[in-house]
Amino acid sequence: MPHVTGRHFLQIPGPSPVPDRVLRAMSQQVIDHRGPEFADLGLNALAAIKSIFKTQQDVIIYPSSGTGAWEAALANVLREGDRVLMYETGHFATLWKKMAEKLGIQAEFIGGDWRSGVDPAVIEEHLRKDSGHQIKAVCVVHNETSTGSTSPIAEVRRAIDNAGHPALLMVDTISGLGSVDFRFDEWGVDVAVSGSQKGLMLPPGISFNAVSRKALDAAAQGGTRRSYWDWKEMLDITGKGYFPIPPRPTCSTVWSMRSR
Template sequence: MTHVSGRHFLQIPGPSPVPDRVLRAMSAQVIDHRSPEFGELGLRALAAIKTIFKTEQDVIIYPSSGTGAWEAALANVLREGDKVLMYETGHFATLWKKMAEKLGVEAEFIGGDWRSGADPDQIETRLRADTGHEIKAVCVVHNETSTGSVSPIAEVRQAIDAAGHPALLMVDTISGLASIDFRFDEWGVDVAVSGSQKGLMLPPGISFNAVGAKALAAAKAGGARRSYWDWEEMLGINGKGYFPYTPATNMLYGLIDAIDMLHEEGLETVFARHQRHAAATRAAVDAWGLEVLCNRQGQESGVLTGVLMPEGHGADNFRAVALKHYNISLGSGLSKVADKVFRIGHLGDINDLTLIGALSGVEMGLGKAGVPHEKGGVGVAMRYLESTPAPGIDA
């Protein structure tokens, strides 16, 4: 192995770099997960995560990736043969649909172009046509990590209500939570899915289901056969801070500290910081003469920016060159946009200097890889940051 000096720029859209403070919290000695001390830890973690989902409802913590939380959400409220309506916002919406089908759920896709979020009008139209109310749930990805597009979840809830349809609203906010605004209670979400490795600034390893009363009632009335993912079994013991099986103890220590960090900065400040960095990134992309994948104004993600490569130039080769020469990891294009797109992550515990360093690596990488572009995108991003107030600092 050859030592590479300096810090590695992990600029993928998750996992995001873990702050030193969170790493230190996670380094605590493991404790007995049946002890009174653990009960206090569990109660703190379960209460803290509710503040990030902005809910008074139950939030369940699983020792799993976000994929596990996807399955938990589906298995608790849907049984084999049930119908769900999903929206094709990108790769991760597609994977959630494939999972539903593997579980025997009939998943209907509203087709999308991978360049914008879900369209509430199309959802409302389809639900109005479902006069027999066969569709049991509407599943939408909040922040589509493969494309950098955000779906208007509050408007999707309004569309369901306008159609007079009883379908549950189920939302994947794995990459959106703690980076861009999400309001479980206010927006009328019934089930929300998230994970630890994005805006929560933790390693991969724990995931979440926020669960509303309507979804809990549906789970008690039916759903698929389940054991590990069963909400009722979890909630029965969560009330005392414990879990029905071995929890990810040290991840809970990190979770509490990460949530403390978010509140110390202020959630609204965190969201504004992400939006400002995203705008600076898009300004750089435009100055390079390249194209942002999300083309729906107002739906661009604060978490990441997907960038289309010029015709005849592969994104994977560019990413490899940038990694080799400038020690920066950028997100790859997935499935339909494989090798056509690279993704710049700007989420988690970053500041203006982090972002400018990352954009410098991108610009130098474009040059080193021979990708046609205009110079000076980093300077444009710098001028944007200089001219716009930094949330929480330039008060």
């Protein structure tokens, strides 16, 4: 690469600049991903990530982009033909809706103007009309990267409860986590999707699903056919600090998370 004068500093919505101490931690030699040292690091990282989501529930780490975590969230709890309620708050809310449709999920998309976040009253109104409880999940974006608009997730949870509806609350907090307040347990979120490259200021290539017991029960009873994204297989192995696949990006990120 040609030499550029001065210190490079990335100033875009994401990926974010990676702090020097994280870069230094990543410079360490790769370790055996099946050895005891990795298990110790893995358990430490899996426990620490819960504090970032503000949860006591399970958090699953995938070697993937945030798009992969989107698919994992949908595939584990929804099957082809299921209905979901989604809300247009910007470019990424629209992309998540398009992914759902590609998976055969029927997405009811509440139109928005991209200038504000979700309106909980509109969510409640739609759910009250669904007397047969055909809608299986409400999917919203916490912070919309393309516009900067932020949605009131706690109020969305109250809207679902006020409607007396059993739908899961699924939240994309890819650019929200670590940037603005997010409280998985307190706000009653069932599935949260996030990634390493924005508010966490880690290298791209790692994504997360935080999952409630209700979401795990839904996954055990349904969902689509899945292998790489299967929560159960991940949790069976990550409970010991390991991953079911060689976690090459995860190795570096586990090192860097330890440095923090």
